[in-house]
Amino acid sequence: MSLSLLLFFIQFLSPSLQQFPRPCTSPDVLQSKRCCPVWPGDGSVCGSLSGRGFCQDVTVADLPNGPQYPHSGLDNREQWPLVFYNQSCQCAGNYMGFNCGECKFGYFGANCGERRESVRKNIFQLSVSERQRFISYLNLAKTTISPDYMIVTGVYSQMNNGSTPMFANISVYDLFIWMHYYVSRDALLGGPGNVWADIDFAHESAAFLPWHRVYLLFWEHEIRKLTGDFNFTIPYWDWRDAQDCQVCTDELMGARSPLNPNLISPSSVFSSWKVNMKTLEIPFTLMFFAFKIAFQEMLFYNLKSKVQLNTRFVLQTHKTKLKSQYHHIFVVALGQDNSL
Numbered sequence: 001m002s003l004s005l006l007l008f009f010i011q012f013l014s015p016s017l018q019q020f021p022r023p024c025t026s027p028d029v030l031q032s033k034r035c036c037p038v039w040p041g042d043g044s045v046c047g048s049l050s051g052r053g054f055c056q057d058v059t060v061a062d063l064p065n066g067p068q069y070p071h072s073g074l075d076n077r078e079q080w081p082l083v084f085y086n087q088s089c090q091c092a093g094n095y096m097g098f099n100c101g102e103c104k105f106g107y108f109g110a111n112c113g114e115r116r117e118s119v120r121k122n123i124f125q126l127s128v129s130e131r132q133r134f135i136s137y138l139n140l141a142k143t144t145i146s147p148d149y150m151i152v153t154g155v156y157s158q159m160n161n162g163s164t165p166m167f168a169n170i171s172v173y174d175l176f177i178w179m180h181y182y183v184s185r186d187a188l189l190g191g192p193g194n195v196w197a198d199i200d201f202a203h204e205s206a207a208f209l210p211w212h213r214v215y216l217l218f219w220e221h222e223i224r225k226l227t228g229d230f231n232f233t234i235p236y237w238d239w240r241d242a243q244d245c246q247v248c249t250d251e252l253m254g255a256r257s258p259l260n261p262n263l264i265s266p267s268s269v270f271s272s273w274k275v276n277m278k279t280l281e282i283p284f285t286l287m288f289f290a291f292k293i294a295f296q297e298m299l300f301y302n303l304k305s306k307v308q309l310n311t312r313f314v315l316q317t318h319k320t321k322l323k324s325q326y327h328h329i330f331v332v333a334l335g336q337d338n339s340l
């Protein structure tokens with residue numbers, strides 16, 4: 001992966017601008033390209049009156065793209081986020097967030113001054129109540145509209161220079177499915193079906209582990225905000241020597257349905273999960289489609305492709321397409337590493 005691609009995905013994950021802060025989806029903001037929301041704590045832009053941050057021009061690397069992407073000025077993710085915004089909050093100290101209203105990962109307290117370690121547990125060592133809490137948090141995230149973020153439902157050229165925004169509400173959980181899709185989907189070159197598939201900013205390269213670590217930290221963070229449980233940590237599943245899908249039980253991620261082996265058991269809460277995002281950005285890719293049944297597929301592919309659930313394999317394989325459904329497994333597995 002070229003440096004510019006690497007920078008690209010780092011920018012994508014910059015905590016100040018995830019896709020897309022709700023206050024930055026209005027025509028005003030899109031037309032001015034200034035995504036510097038007010039921090040409600042003191043009523044100032046980026047919490048500047050409290051020294052939390054200030055509004056600043058976004059600078060992106062102007063290094064050339066790698067050979068994987070011989071295009072320029074076509075896909076909205078190029079030079080992220082300049083197509084949409086050229087100013088955003090730059091947070092000071094331990095502050096984070098699109099309005100500097102939150103604490104950086106690992107920091108807590110009203111002024112974000114308290115450093116606290118988070119310890120992630122083996123999923124098989126959770127107590128019954130911890131396990132039930134984990135599942136109920138996931139389910140709450142799946143069913144609660146994110147108060148802070150929206151997702152884009154079209155490409156910028158469809159928005160008349162920002163005067164007709166195209167954004168949709170999304171649940172806290174589905175936001176992460178969407179971001180994952182958005183970073184790894186094919187590049188859109190304009191026109192139906194005109195895509196460049198040989199690119200993926202989250203997989204197939206050295207980006208894989210760091211991208212997903214930040215992704216998990218962000219996910220954990222949003223679950224904490226949602227539930228108010230700031231001690232929550234994602235458990236991990238160490239699947240290196242697993243002979244089968246040990247987490248595929250109704251107590252955990254859902255067993256296989258006895259009625260239809262492609263579905264999750266009706267006794268699992270996950271059997272009622274649906275992804276219905278038909279209005280999203282065109283064109284649909286197979287990758288995105290796969291998320292519709294990601295949980296069910298997790299069961300299915302996991303059993304078939306055990307070899308692919310091996311850390312060494314992931315690290316050594318650059319060009320092997322990792323199927324989207326493995327990511328539910330990574331969400332649990334990569335939680336082992338909390339040093340970031």
Ligand SMILES: *[C@@H]1O[C@H](CO)[C@@H](O)[C@H](O)[C@H]1NC(C)=O
Pocket residue numbers: 031032033057086
């Ligand atoms: C940011 O975008 C706005 C709106 O297009 C434009 O007027 C302004 O010049 C841009 N600022 C920079 C630093 O490019």
Ligand SMILES: *[C@@H]1O[C@H](CO)[C@@H](O)[C@H](O)[C@H]1NC(C)=O
Pocket residue numbers: 160161
């Ligand atoms: C958007 O703005 C550009 C530059 O100001 C202009 O050339 C273009 O016609 C505008 N497009 C639309 C759809 O308004």
Ligand SMILES: *[C@@H]1O[C@H](CO)[C@@H](O)[C@H](O)[C@H]1NC(C)=O
Pocket residue numbers: 145167168169
């Ligand atoms: C998103 O949900 C909020 C309430 O939760 C609603 O007021 C708003 O109209 C919705 N926006 C869209 C684009 O659906």
Ligand SMILES: *[C@@H]1O[C@H](CO)[C@@H](O)[C@H](O)[C@H]1NC(C)=O
Pocket residue numbers: 230231
């Ligand atoms: C969270 O952890 C902190 C520090 O370990 C502890 O003082 C606090 O009681 C815990 N809060 C809850 C709700 O468990």
